[in-house]
Amino acid sequence: MSAPNRLIGSALERVEDLRLLRGRGQFVADINRPDQLHAAFLRSAVAHGMLRGVDAAEALSLDGVHAVLTARDLGSPMPLLPIRLQPLPELEPFCQPMLADEKVRYVGEPVAVVIADSSAIAEDALDLIAVDIDPLPAITNRDQAEAAGTLLFPEHGSNVSMRWNAVKGDADAAFEAADYTRRETFTVQRHAALFMEPRGFVAEWDTDAEKLSVWGAAKVAFANRKILAATMGLERDQIDMIEGDVGGSFGSRGEFYPEDFLIPFAARHLGRPVKWVEDRREHLMAANHARQIECDVEIAATRDGKILALRGTNWTDNGAYIRTNGSIAPRNAAQFMSGAYDIEHIRLTSYSLTTNKTPTGTYRGPGRFEPDFVRERLIDLMAKDLGLDPLDVRRRNLVPADKMPYPLATMTPFESVTSLDSGDNHALLDRCLAEFGWDEKVALQGQCIDGRYHGVSVGCFIEGGAAGPSEDARIVLESDGSFAVYLGSAGVGQGIETIMGQIAGDALGVPFERVRVHYGSTAYVAEGFGSFHSRSTVMGGSAIVLAAEALLEKLRPIAAAALGCALDAVVFDEEGARDADGKAVAFDALSDAPVSAEARFENKKYTYSYGSLAAHVAVDPKTGQVDVLDIASTKDVGRMINPATLNGQSVGSIVQGLGGTLLEEFVYDSEGQLLTGTLADYLLPTATDFPNIRSTVLELAPSPHNPLGAKGAGEGEIIPVGGVIANAVAQALAGFGVEPMALPLSPPNVWRMLQEAIP
Amino acid sequence: MKAAFEVNGESVEVDVEPRLSLADCLRDVLGLTGTHLGCEHGVCGACTVIVDGQAVRSCLTLAVQADGERITTVEGLSPEAGLSPLQAAFRKHHALQCGFCTPGMVTTAHALLSEEPDADADRVREVLSGNICRCTGYVPIVEAVLEARAAYRKMEGES
Known part of the structure; x- marks a missing residue:
C-alpha cells in the first residue's frame, strides 16, 4: 500500500446508515416500473401427491388477471433449479422443477403463478384456481425416509440422495486401541436464516433491445445471471441483475429459487414488467430451511483425556429437493466435526435424505453449528466419564499454534483438502475465560x-x-479527482459499502470521502462471486488492493509527464502526485478523461x-x-x-x-x-x-x-x-x-x- | 372509500379500497417507502408508524381507519439534512446492519422516548421487544436508545 493505513482498523460510522436511518433505503419492494403487473404464487397445500390438474379458468376470468402460468407454460423439458455449489451429477435427479410438474413434494411448492394488475387481485385469483392432487403418504422423518415405503423420486430407488465421507488416519484402528469410547445420538432441529426483508423481484423485458433487467439481486448476482441465462435461453450479456439495499441474507437470501426464474419468465412472456414480493407466511414455507440433522457419533480417547478419534454417521433432512447449495451442510457436518481440535483419526459419513418438507440450504455457519453441538457435547460427556475438568480437556486437545497448518479430514466426493492456517487457539481460550470472568462464575x-x-x-x-475462485475490482479515477470502486462482492446488510471504502481509501492513500463504492450489480465488473462463506472482505477487499496498485501504476507515467520527472520520482499522496522537489499535481488535474484499472484476486x-x-x-x-x-x-x-x-x-x-x-x-x-x-x-x-x-x-x-x-x-x-x-x-x-x-x-x-x- | 388524514405534517386525502392497509397506503399510494413490511401479520414491527403519539402497526391498520388521525413515519422523523439525535445515536452505536427493521425501531423508540424520556434499559427492552431485528442481536439498539434519551429530555425541557 502506498500510504500508512489510517482507515483500516477504524470504527468508522457507516455511509449506508445515512439513507437507511432516514427511510431512504431502496429495497426491492420500493422499486416500481411503469406499467408493471404483480405476481402471486399458488403453492401446494399438500406435502406429497400426484398433481392431476390445475384449472385456472375461473381465475383467468377475474377482472384484472392477465395470466395464470402452470408447468405446461414453461415448455419442455421443464427447467430445473440447478445446483450452484458442488454440482455433483448424482444430485441432479433431485433438482426442483421451477413449477410442480406431475408431483408435488412439499407444502409451499409453487404450482402456478398468477399475474394481475395488482397483488391484491392476483391473490384473489389464487382462491379461484382448482388444483387436483391425489395425496401420497408424506415422508416426514428419517425412519420413514430410510424405510423407503414411499419414495419421493421412485426412479432413484431410494430417499437417500447422497453420501459424503470425511476420512483422516485410521479411525477403526484408533478405536480398537482406545482406553475410552462413547457413542451417542444427537439431533438439531430444522430452523432457518429468516432474514427480515422478504424476498422479491421486479423483472422487465425490453423487447426491442432483447434485454432483461432484474431488480432484487442479492448475494450471488453473477451466478444467478448465469442460471437465468441458461434456463431462459439467453446470453449472459442480455441480463442485468441489479442489487439495491438488501435486508439480510445469512446464506439464504440470494440463492436461486424457482421465483428467481418465474418472475423474469412472466415478464418476458407478457411483455410487461412484473413485480413480486413474498409475504412472511410464504417465506416460511418457500425459502430454504436449514440445520435439521441426526448424528450418531462416537469418540475415542486415552484415559487421561487425549482425543484419539471420531467416527459415525450424520443424516441431514434436506427436504424435498436438493437446491443450489443443499449439499453444503451435509458435507460440512462431516468435515468440520473435529473443529478446532487435534484429532488424528476420523471416519464420518453424511447422508442427505429427501423428505416432504421445504428444501434446505445454507444458513450462517452451515454444517458447522450442527457438528459443534455434537463435538462439544461429546467432549463434556467424556470429561465427566473420565473424571476430568472439561476445560483441561479442551486445552489438552486444541490444535496448538505450532502444529499449523493442520489438515482437516479429506472429503469425498468433490474431494476437498483443507488445513487450519494460522492461529493460537489456546490464547483465544484464555482470553475468553478472562473476558468472561470464568474463575468467579x-x-x-x-x-x-x-x-x-x-x-x-x-x-x-x-x-x-x-472461498475462491476469485473476485474482481475496478477502480476509476474520475475527472473530478474522486475514485469510483466497482466490485463483484455483494451487500447483504453487512456494511460493505463502508468497509470496502476503507480498504480502497488506504490502498489509494486518499481520504474516505474521496472514494465511492459500487457493488452487487452485474454491470459493474466482468465477473463476480458475491457474498457467502465469509468471503467478501477477504476476496473483494484484496481485489481492491490489487486494483489500487494497478491504478497507481497506470497513473505514474501520467503524473511523471505532468511533473516532468522520472517515473520512479513520482510519489502519490492524499491530494495527487508530487516529485522529489515537492512539485505537485492534483488527482483532478492528472487526466481529462477517467483512468481505470481492473484487477482480479484469485485464491484457492x-x-x-x-x-x-x-x-x-x-x-x-x-x-x-x-x-x-x-x-x-x-x-x-x-x-x-x-x-x-x-x-x-x-x-x-x-x-x-x-x-x-x-x-x-x-x-x-x-x-x-x-x-x-x-x-x-x-x-x-x-x-x-x-x-x-x-x-x-x-x-x-x-x-x-x-x-x-x-x-x-x-x-x-x-x-x-x-x-x-x-x-x-x-x-x-x-x-x-x-x-x-x-x-x-x-x-x-x-x-x-x-x-x-x-x- | 375516502379518508383524510395528516402524514408528517401534511394533509392528505386518499380514495382507496376499504381493504387496503395503512402500510400499503403509505407505501404505494403516498410513496412513503420508509415504512417496511416484514411480516404483514403484526409480529415483526418493521411497519410501525406513530398515530397520534402511539406506536401502531400499519400492517394491521386499515388506511380508512386513519381518517382524521395524525400520522408520523420515519420520513417525518428525519431532518431535512443529516440525522436526528435518535438516528445519530443509532449510527454511532452501529445499531443497524441491513437496515430493514430500522424504520420500525426508530418510530417505536421515538414514541417511547417522547412519552418516557427517562425509560431505563429494562423498559427500553420491553418496548422494543415488539420489533424483530435479525442482524444486531439488539444490544447496540438498546444502547442507542438509552443514549438518545438525553435529547428527548432536552426537548421536553424546552417545550
Whole structure:
C-alpha cells in the first residue's frame, strides 16, 4: 500500500446508515416500473401427491388477471433449479422443477403463478384456481425416509440422495486401541436464516433491445445471471441483475429459487414488467430451511483425556429437493466435526435424505453449528466419564499454534483438502475465560440460587472463509479527482459499502470521502462471486488492493509527464502526485478523461478464524426456562477492517445462535403440514431475551493467503452457541443427571428432560 | 372509500379500497417507502408508524381507519439534512446492519422516548421487544436508545 493505513482498523460510522436511518433505503419492494403487473404464487397445500390438474379458468376470468402460468407454460423439458455449489451429477435427479410438474413434494411448492394488475387481485385469483392432487403418504422423518415405503423420486430407488465421507488416519484402528469410547445420538432441529426483508423481484423485458433487467439481486448476482441465462435461453450479456439495499441474507437470501426464474419468465412472456414480493407466511414455507440433522457419533480417547478419534454417521433432512447449495451442510457436518481440535483419526459419513418438507440450504455457519453441538457435547460427556475438568480437556486437545497448518479430514466426493492456517487457539481460550470472568462464575456450577440452577461452559470453534475462485475490482479515477470502486462482492446488510471504502481509501492513500463504492450489480465488473462463506472482505477487499496498485501504476507515467520527472520520482499522496522537489499535481488535474484499472484476486486457500465462547445460564426446573445470564466470546480475524461492524456481526451472530439453540423450530405434523407458519409460532429472539452478550475481536495471526491479512469473519460466533449452551445446561442440571442430546432447549423440552430424570 | 388524514405534517386525502392497509397506503399510494413490511401479520414491527403519539402497526391498520388521525413515519422523523439525535445515536452505536427493521425501531423508540424520556434499559427492552431485528442481536439498539434519551429530555425541557 502506498500510504500508512489510517482507515483500516477504524470504527468508522457507516455511509449506508445515512439513507437507511432516514427511510431512504431502496429495497426491492420500493422499486416500481411503469406499467408493471404483480405476481402471486399458488403453492401446494399438500406435502406429497400426484398433481392431476390445475384449472385456472375461473381465475383467468377475474377482472384484472392477465395470466395464470402452470408447468405446461414453461415448455419442455421443464427447467430445473440447478445446483450452484458442488454440482455433483448424482444430485441432479433431485433438482426442483421451477413449477410442480406431475408431483408435488412439499407444502409451499409453487404450482402456478398468477399475474394481475395488482397483488391484491392476483391473490384473489389464487382462491379461484382448482388444483387436483391425489395425496401420497408424506415422508416426514428419517425412519420413514430410510424405510423407503414411499419414495419421493421412485426412479432413484431410494430417499437417500447422497453420501459424503470425511476420512483422516485410521479411525477403526484408533478405536480398537482406545482406553475410552462413547457413542451417542444427537439431533438439531430444522430452523432457518429468516432474514427480515422478504424476498422479491421486479423483472422487465425490453423487447426491442432483447434485454432483461432484474431488480432484487442479492448475494450471488453473477451466478444467478448465469442460471437465468441458461434456463431462459439467453446470453449472459442480455441480463442485468441489479442489487439495491438488501435486508439480510445469512446464506439464504440470494440463492436461486424457482421465483428467481418465474418472475423474469412472466415478464418476458407478457411483455410487461412484473413485480413480486413474498409475504412472511410464504417465506416460511418457500425459502430454504436449514440445520435439521441426526448424528450418531462416537469418540475415542486415552484415559487421561487425549482425543484419539471420531467416527459415525450424520443424516441431514434436506427436504424435498436438493437446491443450489443443499449439499453444503451435509458435507460440512462431516468435515468440520473435529473443529478446532487435534484429532488424528476420523471416519464420518453424511447422508442427505429427501423428505416432504421445504428444501434446505445454507444458513450462517452451515454444517458447522450442527457438528459443534455434537463435538462439544461429546467432549463434556467424556470429561465427566473420565473424571476430568472439561476445560483441561479442551486445552489438552486444541490444535496448538505450532502444529499449523493442520489438515482437516479429506472429503469425498468433490474431494476437498483443507488445513487450519494460522492461529493460537489456546490464547483465544484464555482470553475468553478472562473476558468472561470464568474463575468467579465457575464457582456457581450446578448451584441452585433462588430456585434456578446455574451452569457455565466454554467451547472453541473455527470459522472457514474466503472461498475462491476469485473476485474482481475496478477502480476509476474520475475527472473530478474522486475514485469510483466497482466490485463483484455483494451487500447483504453487512456494511460493505463502508468497509470496502476503507480498504480502497488506504490502498489509494486518499481520504474516505474521496472514494465511492459500487457493488452487487452485474454491470459493474466482468465477473463476480458475491457474498457467502465469509468471503467478501477477504476476496473483494484484496481485489481492491490489487486494483489500487494497478491504478497507481497506470497513473505514474501520467503524473511523471505532468511533473516532468522520472517515473520512479513520482510519489502519490492524499491530494495527487508530487516529485522529489515537492512539485505537485492534483488527482483532478492528472487526466481529462477517467483512468481505470481492473484487477482480479484469485485464491484457492480458505482462511480460518479461531475463537472461543463462554456462557453462563440459569435453568428454572419448574418451567424448563433457560435464561442466558452472560456470554463472552473471543475471535481472531487476522486483521480487522472496521471493529464496529465486526463486533456487530459477532453479537448478532451469537443471538442468532441462541435463537436456534433455545427458540426456533419448524414443526411439521405427520402429514407434512408446517405448523409454524407465522412469526407468532416460529419464535425469533427479541430485545428482552438476551441482554448480556459481549464479543472481543482480536488481530493475532494475519492470514498468510491475502494482502490484507484478513480472515473471513461474518458467520463466526453462531457456530459454537448450541454446544456451549447445551453443556452449560448439562452443568446446571448435573444434579439431576440431565444430558441434552437434542436442540432446541426450549422450556417444554428441558422440562421433559427433567421429568424423565427425576425418579 | 375516502379518508383524510395528516402524514408528517401534511394533509392528505386518499380514495382507496376499504381493504387496503395503512402500510400499503403509505407505501404505494403516498410513496412513503420508509415504512417496511416484514411480516404483514403484526409480529415483526418493521411497519410501525406513530398515530397520534402511539406506536401502531400499519400492517394491521386499515388506511380508512386513519381518517382524521395524525400520522408520523420515519420520513417525518428525519431532518431535512443529516440525522436526528435518535438516528445519530443509532449510527454511532452501529445499531443497524441491513437496515430493514430500522424504520420500525426508530418510530417505536421515538414514541417511547417522547412519552418516557427517562425509560431505563429494562423498559427500553420491553418496548422494543415488539420489533424483530435479525442482524444486531439488539444490544447496540438498546444502547442507542438509552443514549438518545438525553435529547428527548432536552426537548421536553424546552417545550
